[in-house]
Amino acid sequence: MNPRGSFSSSWASLHADDVCFEEWSIWAAQYKHTTTPEQMEEMFAAIAEQGITRVNVNVFTNGILYAESPVARIYNVTIGDDRLSWAVESARRHGLTLYAWMEYGQGVEHGSVPTNPFALSADANDWLLYNIRDGEKVYLSEEIPHGIIYMDPTLGEVGDFLAALSGDLSERYDVAGIQLDDHFGAFAGYDKLDAMSPEYKYSLMKSVAEKIRNSVHSNGKLFSYSPPRLGWCKPYLFVDWAKWYFQGVVDDLVPQYYRRDAELVRQDLEEDLPEVDSWEMGLLAGLRLTGSCCPEDTDPEEIASMIQIAHDFGLKGVSFWFVDAIMDGGFTSFLRRVEKYRPASLGDLISHQDIINTISRFVEEDRLPHLLFYGPPGSGKTSTILACARQLYPGKQFHSMVMELNASDDRGIDVVRNRILSFASTKTIFRSGLKLIILDEADAMTSDAQNALRRVIEKFTDNVRFCLICNYLSKIIPALQSRCTRFRFGPVSPDQMLPRLSHIIQEENVQITEGGVRAIMDLATGDMRKALNILQSCTMAFPEVDEDSVYTCVGAPTPSDISNLITWMLNESFSIALESILSVSMWPRERWSPSPLKLNITQTFNSTSDSEITVLKTSKGLALADILTQVHSYSHRIEFPARVRIQLLKKLSQIEEHVASGGNEKLQLSALVAAFQVNTTLALP
Structure with a gap:
């Protein structure tokens, strides 16, 4: 039986309504697909085709570094192919954000100890954790059977090595940051560490993380951490990643919720939430598609539910483990077509050319005002400002210079006083210029929140620009309207919608009749998002989409x-x-x-x-x-x-x-x- 058979269905199996993430991420391990520049390019092209925006590529695993580093040579680390340079070039060509991921940053595979120079050197320097059993060194933890041996985080030399290597890679390569994963912690099951108090171990791991952060920050890069869920991480790794984030120890968090059941992911998030004072962190949920010590892939329907759950909890995005699900499994997409085909630049937009021309002039002349976009749903308001933002802040600058909030979820005055005020009042150390805050569905904000926002706009106009997006202009207080340049977005005309809809139908190889296309456009009534959602639902339910199947799927009365x-x-x-x-x-x-x-x-x-x-x-x-x-x-x-x-x-x-x-x-x-x-x-x- 093909273990990847569950991924043979079309992307429509992963339909998740109303999901709009800032980041869609994936891990690329050094198992295959990355052994030559050609394979790396093919992999990045496939990733970009799925609408993924970020790749975490493995560069340090089992004591082998797949990059060039003088620091690594000093410590007898085996240097493999310079795959990180290949990844940098491919990521640049495809417009993807790239993180250098150190999978076993603190350890190596146990079986490599007799032959791996780095492991032998670490053992000789007494860097490795072990227990003495019957007079012999036992490197594997008895409490956490993971097949990995780890360096001792209590030793200053270990922290210095990890910080020096992270700093070297972040300086030499054009990456957004360095990522450590769940193989980083004060692991339970070692006598030396078990004898220490939990408080001391928490302090110890925080100190090591701060060394790495400082080294990475010195090169203007970000420090990312991908730990297990908080309920497991604290008692077994002695890492409190929630506090780390709010204390500024890490810049980016991607906790791993590797479950095959979506409800378990929901429970994990609910258990972690009380540990976090406010869910303001830019957090991505790690979701398991395939691999990770489990022979069976996660069912696509469960993944779709997990994506929706992550969105419901207000997360910044999701990250998928791992790239083999794309390259080997026929898992054709993770995103709704609404997101997959969202225009990437102002030139890709299909309607409201007069508005686009005006916005383009603002951008070119570097005099962008506060903006207020209003009009019916699906008319291109959000796509326009996101395309504008990506033109203003290309590549990795986007995530440090742009804050995007859905005001229908975050609509109270506390959000204005905390999240928005904090972002608007601080300057980034990585780029000069104005920041951008996008408030979608701003007409759902309370009156108190809108009045508080007015004061923020007045006070920090030298540091930030706002774009308010709403369906009903009458629900925005006059004081906010008067501070913004207003643009009305009308419904997308059928002449504009049909070419884009036909292009997507061709790209996705959808079997559809002319009557089906006509029915979708009639029901969409100028809402491009609605048209794509209808197309999505119909392709999931019917092998061929015709007029009757469209009306049946949507539950709308037919013309007859x-x-x-x-x-x-x-x-x-x-x-x-x-x-x-x-x-x-x-x-x-x-x-x-x-x-x-x-x-x-x-x-x-x-x-x-x-x-x-x-x-x-x-x-x-x-x-x-x-x-x-x-x-x-x-x-x-x-x-x-x-x-x-x-x-x-x-x-x-x-x-x-x-x-x-x-x-x-x-x-x-x-x-x-x-x-x-x-x-x-x-x-x-």
Whole structure:
């Protein structure tokens, strides 16, 4: 049985709604796919194709360094191919952020001790941890069977070596930072360390980490740490990574939640949250796709749920273990197509050319004002400012110069006083110039938060620019509106949407009919995000996407349903029309086949109109709000007298308001039928 069979499905198996991360990361181990420059390039191209934005490439493992370093040679570290230089070139070509990952920074594989020069040298210097059992050295921990032997963190020379090597690599190579992983700690199971107090071991590991951080920071790079979950890390490694982050010991955290069950990941995050005073850290959740001492891959549906859970907890992103799932497993994508095909530059945007031209001039002339983007969902507001930000802050500068918040989640005054104020008031040591704060869905912010934000904008205008994004301009207080340059984004036109949708369909090799494309565009109503989400859902549910499958997947009434519904309301009696909409399941399909839209003003309304609408609603599970939307559109196609059309549209708006306010659906459905029948009597001669 193929152990990677679970990855043979299309990316749609990983559909996770409303997921927008700042970073999508992956680990690239030195097992294969990296042994030649050509393989490295192929791997990075595949990673970039999936929409991954960051790669952690392994450079120090089992006592072998895959990079050039004079420091490593001093300590008898075996120097392999300079794969880090290959990775730097490939990452630059594909626009990916790169971290040099030291997988076994504090240890080497046990089996390599007799032949590995670095292990032999460490053993000779008495750097290695061991227990004495029956008069013999035993290097492996009896409490944590991991097959790795570790250097003793209590020795100053060990910390000096790790700091010197990290500093050397961060200086010599164009990387965003250096990453240590879960093989870094004061491991339980060694007599020497077990005899020490937990407090001392916490202090000890913090001291070693600070040495590494200082060395990396001296070269303007970041110190990243990828530990186990906090509940395991504290008693077994004596590392409190949550405190480390808030104390500035580490810059970047990627805890490993390697589970095959999404609910266990949720439980892990819930257990870790009380240990963190506020979930303000830029944290990525490490998720296991394949490998890591487990013969079975994680089910794609579970990964999709984990991604959604990470988003729900407000994490900065996720990091996948590991790249073999892409290269070997046919695991074709991790991102929704909304994110995968989000425009990367201002030139990639497909609509609102006048706005794009104005923003481009602001960027080129280095005079970007505070911005306020408003308009309906899916019209390109967020894509525009993100493309602008990536043009202003290319590569690794983006993450230190841009803060992106979704104000619908983080909308209270405390967020303004803490997170936003802290970011706006500090200058980065890595780059001069203005920072950028993006507040998406700013219309969900409380009035107090908006007033506090006004004061922050006034005070720190020399250091930061704000971009507020909202759907409803009326919900932004005038004081904020007056401080921003406003741009209205209208719905994307069908002529603009169709080429981009066709391109994605071709790239993803989706089997779809012209009717299916037309149905998606009709339902999207100018919302590009909605169009891609509908396409995503349909390709997951149907081998070929046609008009019927689109409406079935979305749960919206088909054009023929609405055609019949309006015909019933116009030409049947009230009671029959209402019942039909609610309970047509007892009728054969032919009973509500498409009929021409025709107003028979000589009709006496005594046939079976009321019952036909009830069944249609019940059997197809249609929501009255969806029916109202489509009825409104179709009502404009009927040749009503002007006074009849005005009264009917007024009544439809009242019914829609009542439904949105939580009114009884059956009562409002009765009002809908009544509205048509009362107003059509006005059209009688």
